[in-house]
Amino acid sequence: MTVESTAARTPRRTSGGKRAGGKTATKAAKTAQAQAAEPELVQLLTPEGKRVEHPDYAIDLSADELRGLYKDMVLTRQFDAEAIALQRQGELGLWPSLLGQEAAQIGSGRATKDDDYVFPTYREHGVAWCRGVEPKNLLGMFRGVNNGGWDPNSNNFHLYTIVIGSQALHATGYAMGITKDGADSAVVAYFGDGASSQGDVMEGFNFAAVYNAPVVFFCQNNQWAISEGNEKQFRVPLFQRAQGFGFPGVRVDGNDVLAVLAVTRAALERARRGEGPMLIEAFTYRMGAHTTSDDPTKYRRDEEREAWEAKDPILRLRTYLLAEGLADEAFFSELEAESEAFGKKVREAVRSMEDPDMMAIFENVYADGSALVDEERAQFAAYQASFADGEGK
């Protein structure tokens, strides 16, 4: 275990009493060792489906809760697969797949409470599911028939943020507001390994640290920033970066839904207690393409994907549920049927979406209107009217 996660467990001890110089030196040496070797990650369920304990993070879930997490992951994967197919059929403009990241998203999403606030990237379909955002709305956004998709305040789930990393600032600002309000909720800022190189993310880190803001920075390190692998992005493991900003960071097995849930719960509790921000690096893998416009075979090898397939988040929980008798075959076949029906519903929902009125794009630019927008609206209307087939298509 590294110094950082020890600090996470007992944050006040480090700033507390004076320590002997020798002890500090040992600690530093340990840290150096940890940096040299591949850093340890928090794991509660091995890829083989074996339950293991961790000294810092414990979890005890009922069979119902475990099956619930499994169901969430299966339905999220089904939803994602449907969206990819719909994009391939020309029904969606684009789709960023979360395939392989189900545990990181469901585990962290289920750790949030209703009054917490979530700031996602554009890939948090599993978190959106946990927050109760209507799946249809996510698809409407990528079909281009709605303006962003949903009311952020109805589920405390902010709009998908396409700009890379800017939500770290939004989340930090929101968290600073929570402190000023004296509320006891917390915030989760999602981002990826690629966004960790953005200034916005580091600015968010620093403000959160200085203002002791109740925000959990949840980084899904899916190993690829589009076509750039980790080794081209940073020299020090991501979670260790938090140390430099003055708050703890921890790496968790992002394909282990139990570990992700336990670590995120602990980090959120910590934030709610007023102990400030924390960085969680969920070590996971993007099994699919960056988006439907990307072709990963151009920059990574099949063997890498195969190695990660063995660590599949859904498979390991299924193995565990079966081995422990926590779910039977009937549960799995029922879920399969439910999943298929859900997929069908998703397809039908998208195919029956109505195109918005072409002129609607001018409606939400200014609350009180603008002469320039009026001019553009008239111009566009005239342009549309110049076509022989009448109204815009």
Next chain:
Amino acid sequence: MTTMTTDARFREFKMPDVGEGLTEAEILKWYVQPGDTVTDGQVVCEVETAKAAVELPIPYDGVVHELRFPEGTTVDVGQVIISVDVAPGSGPAQTPAAAAAPEASAAPASEAPAAEAAEAAEPEGRQPVLVGYGVSQSSTKRRARKEAPGVPAQESGAPAGTYYASPAAAAVQAELNGHGSAAAAPPAARPMAKPPVRKLAKDLGVDLATVTPSGPDGVITREDVHAAVAPAPEAAPVSRETTAAPQAPVQAAPVAAGARETRIPVKGVRKATAAAMVGSAFTAPHVTEFVTVDVTRTMKLVEELKSDKDMQGLRVNPLLLIAKALLVAIKRNPDVNAAWDEAAQEIVLKHYVNLGIAAATPRGLIVPNIKDAHDKTLPELASALGELVSTAREGKTTPAAMQSGTVTITNVGVFGVDTGTPILNPGESAILAVGAIKLQPWVHKGKVKPRQVMTLALSFDHRLVDGELGSKVLADIAAVLEQPKRLITWA
């Protein structure tokens, strides 16, 4: 095909845009054949776009009725690629067309529109691109325009690249069609100009609608606005025609099909060349002198050197000996190898010669130079010259190779002309123009004989090179080329 579209029993699947803004995709592989049963979401083919190879799932349950294109065909986004019989049990369908069985060359001509068939037959017509979304082969997707009074509806996609947004282009099109005028162009679009230019026009009280654009794609530039304020012919000679016809508010677009003029933005090498030539011509008072010389002996020496052991593998040509002659002349008249430093009010005498060679390259005119040419033996000079020329031809000349020249040779003779009045490379004091070597009647040893003759021209900067010095340099070069043994006696 038309009967298919009206029959609800057969559902058609169109090539989707699987990237963001793609216009076409190539069918790599069909996973199904006519008669195969498919279900919603089943992958039926693999296609490759400019971005990626992806698999396409069919959105219907049913039986494959026909495949419209064979593997290897590049298909426009929006074209039907496969149709599915969604009610296969409801009686005999029309004969399924095995149009796209791998061995079939193209969809049957009777069913496919001519354009599609033509495209299927010529898949290699696609232009390769390095970046971006690829080049569209046809514009079958363009929506038809309403018929405007006086202007017949254009054939869809007839002039590829026509901008609807540009009234100028539309006006040109109308003119070409022999109908109407600019007034018949589609809705009065805003004149195109960048915000600072709009601001300038506003400040100067210029209505942009009356300004003739000269920028790319009909964009109004800062210069256009200035020209509109003070239409002085000498200020804007390029727009003289437009000022002569002020009643036409919109003139021809910069680059339109069949245009009588083509406008090329001045940039890159052309811009650098222009700046250098203007700078040189208007700061250094040029004097050019000429001499015609019998180079028969030099040509003989060239031939002998070609078979010389020391020159093996090297490029030996008259230019090499002319370069050597220039170096000898500079050695005898070192003051010509100098520069005028206006800022310091000093003349800088150079004790080295960086010999520039003007080269016409695909990128334009460049003048790389051979560093310390005065120190080089003839084989070294030949080697350096050969390297300089081949590097320039490949377009790989580095900026460093073009800096710090002291004197230049420009070989206009390769184009077959006798001579010219070269303009100095900025920062240098002399430039030698080499004309074509031609067999001409020449008085040799008291008799008229056919001799190989050429004309040399030397331009020099009269601020620091007087007529006497310049003349001596040119005469020395001529003397060496007439009697190449002087390469030894004067060296």
